[in-house]
Amino acid sequence: MRFENPVPLSEIAALIEARVVGDSTAFATGINEIHQVENGDLVFVDHPKYYDTSIHSAASFIIINAEHEVPEGKALLIVEEPFEAYLKIVSSFRPFQPSMDAVSATAKTGAGTVVMPNVYLGNYVTIGANCVIYPNVTIMDYCTIGDNVIIQSGTVIGSDAFYYNKKTNRQAHYKKMTSCGTVVIEADVEIGAGCTIDRGVTGVTRIGAGTKMDNLVHIGHDTLVGKNCLFAAQVGIAGASVIEDEVILWGQVGVSKTLTIGRGAVINAQSGVRSSLKGGASYFGSPAVPAREKMKELVWIKRIPQIWERLNKS
Numbered sequence: 001m002r003f004e005n006p007v008p009l010s011e012i013a014a015l016i017e018a019r020v021v022g023d024s025t026a027f028a029t030g031i032n033e034i035h036q037v038e039n040g041d042l043v044f045v046d047h048p049k050y051y052d053t054s055i056h057s058a059a060s061f062i063i064i065n066a067e068h069e070v071p072e073g074k075a076l077l078i079v080e081e082p083f084e085a086y087l088k089i090v091s092s093f094r095p096f097q098p099s100m101d102a103v104s105a106t107a108k109t110g111a112g113t114v115v116m117p118n119v120y121l122g123n124y125v126t127i128g129a130n131c132v133i134y135p136n137v138t139i140m141d142y143c144t145i146g147d148n149v150i151i152q153s154g155t156v157i158g159s160d161a162f163y164y165n166k167k168t169n170r171q172a173h174y175k176k177m178t179s180c181g182t183v184v185i186e187a188d189v190e191i192g193a194g195c196t197i198d199r200g201v202t203g204v205t206r207i208g209a210g211t212k213m214d215n216l217v218h219i220g221h222d223t224l225v226g227k228n229c230l231f232a233a234q235v236g237i238a239g240a241s242v243i244e245d246e247v248i249l250w251g252q253v254g255v256s257k258t259l260t261i262g263r264g265a266v267i268n269a270q271s272g273v274r275s276s277l278k279g280g281a282s283y284f285g286s287p288a289v290p291a292r293e294k295m296k297e298l299v300w301i302k303r304i305p306q307i308w309e310r311l312n313k314s
Contacts, residue, residue: 001030001031001032001090001093001094001180001181001202001203002029002030003028003029003030003031003093004093006027006028006029006040007027007028007029007093008025008026008027008028009023009024009025009026009027009028009061009075009077010024010025012028012042012061012077012089013077015088015089015092016063016077016079016085016088016089017079018063018077018078018079018085019077019078019079020075020076020077020078021067021070021075021076021078022070022074022075022076023073023075024075026060026061026075027040028040028041028042028060028061029041030042030202031043031044031086031089031090031093031180031202032059032202032203033201033202033203033222034050034053034054034057034059035222035240036200036202036203036222037057037058037059038058038059039058039059039060040060041058041059041060041061042059042060042061042062042063042077042089043057043059043061043062043063044062044063044064044082044083044085044086045062045063045064045065045082046064046065046081046082046083048066051064051066051068055068055069055070055071055074055076056071059074060073060074060075061074061075061076061077062074062075062076062077063076063077063079063082063085063086064076064077064078064079064082065078065079065080065081065082066078083165083175083177086177086178087177087178090178090180091178093180094180097123097141099122099123099141102118102119102120102121103115103119103120103121104121104122104123104124104125104141106123106124106125107121107122107123107124107125107126107127108125108126108127109121109127109131110127110128110129110130110131110147111129111130112129112130112131113127113128113129113130113131113132113133114131114132114133115127115133116132116133116134116135116137117135118135118136119133119134119135119136119137119138119139120137120138120139121139122138122139122140122141122142122143122158123141123142124141124142125139125140125141125142125143125144125145126143126144126145127139127145127149128145128146128147128148128149128187129147129148130147130148131145131147131148131149131150131151132149132150132151133151134150134151134152134153134193135153136153136154137151137152137153137154137155137156137157138155138156138157138158139151139157139158140156140157140158140159140183140199141158142158142182142199143157143158143182143183143184143185143199144182144183144184144185145157145185146184146185146186146187146188146189146209147187147188148187148188149185149187149188149189149190149191150189150190150191151190151191152191152192152193152194152195152215153193153194154193154194155191155192155193155194155195155196155197156195156196156197157183157185157191157197158182158183158197158198158199159196159197159198159199160176160179160198160199161177161179161181161198161199161200161201161220161221161222161239162198162220162221162239163176163177163179163201163221163239164176164177165177177201179198179199179200179201179202179221180201180202181199181200181201181202181203181204181205181221181222182199182200182203182204182205183197183198183199183200183204183205183206183207184204184205184206184207185197185207186206186207186208186209186210186211186227187209187210188209188210189207189208189209189210189211189212189213190211190212190213191207191213191217192213192214192215192216192217192233193215193216194215194216195213195215195216195217195218195219196217196218196219197218197219198218198219198220198221198239199221200221200222201221201222201239203222204222204224205219205220205221205222205223205224206223206224206225207219207225208224208225208226208227208228208229208245209227209228210227210228211225211226211227211228211229211230211231212229212230212231213231213235214231214232214233214235214251215233216233216234217231217233217234217235217236218235218236218237219237220236220237220238220239220240220241220257221239221240222239222240223237223238223239223240223241223242223243224241224242224243225237225243226242226243226244226245226246226247226263227245227246228245228246229243229245229246229247229248229249230247230248230249231248231249231253232249232250232251232252232253232269233251233252234251234252235249235250235251235252235253235254235255236253236254236255237249237255238255238256238257238258239257239258240257240258241255241256241257241258241259241260241261242259242260242261243255243260243261244260244261244262244263244264244265244279245263245264246263246264247261247262247263247264247265247266247267247279248265248266248267249267250266250267250268250269250271251269251270252269252270253267253268253269253270253271253272253273254271254272254273254286255267255273256272256273256274256275259273259274259275259276259277260276260277261273261276261277261279262276262277262278262279262280263279263280264279264280265277265278265279265280265281265282265283266281266282266283267282267283267284267288268282268283268284268291270286271283271284271285271286271288272285272286272287272288273287273288274286274287274288275287285297
């Protein structure tokens with residue numbers, strides 16, 4: 001999440017009651033997760049396993065719960081509960097402000113765009129030109145829709161990320177990590193009925209230009225879908241995955257989190273993708289493997305009864 005204007009680090013420190021180690025006169029430009037951070041960003045870390053990764057990331061300011069050596073040009077904000085500090089920053093700079101109107105006064109639509117009855121457009125939604133938004137579509141705050149986009153009935157764009165902080169020393173082990181990211185749908189995308197596209201936790205969930213989705217497709221938080229992809233019904237993609245250009249996912253394909261499917265890959269129906277796959281090839285099975293390899297395996301499985309019978313006769 002980018003702040004509207006750079007914020008003095010001293011102001012952030014006062015908000016979260018942190019002790020600053022390093023340059024307290026610096027300015028923060030946003031807050032992001034470790035895989036999204038850029039220079040000027042805040043990031044939080046509350047486990048020793050990730051201290052070094054966070055401190056040596058692109059982030060300029062690290063909210064942390066322990067003393068640590070500070071690289072030149074960075075600063076630590078030391079607090080007891082970094083996760084709670086994150087929540088406080090998000091609620092302060094992007095507070096929950098529900099719009100009770102069907103179309104928020106801050107939402108914008110381009111020329112030639114049709115918005116049908118019972119559509120909900122949240123705060124600061126932007127929709128390009130010549131789009132068709134069918135009835136009962138929900139587009140939540142800060143989402144951006146490009147030109148010539150079609151969204152069928154019942155689809156939800158910008159729902160919260162399925163993302164939780166786990167601590168076993170509290171009654172509710174899983175505490176919601178407030179989503180302050182967004183969704184960007186590029187030009188010429190078509191989205192079927194009953195689809196859900198979660199917003200990024202702090203960054204962007206992106207659907208590339210020309211991509212087409214059937215009904216009941218789910219895209220998890222921070223996933224980056226390339227251009228001219230094709231997703232059939234009931235495809236599900238977990239968070240922070242990268243689907244490169246021209247990938248085809250046929251019906252009921254499930255894709256695990258934080259992996260990459262290479263350009264032009266084709267995943268056959270009912271396959272489960274649990275690790276990254278190279279582009280330009282066809283895959284099948286759960287776990288998904290090259291389709292020819294899987295077909296040979298299935299042939300041999302069918303022959304098992306015959307082989308067993310021959311062995312018993314001998």
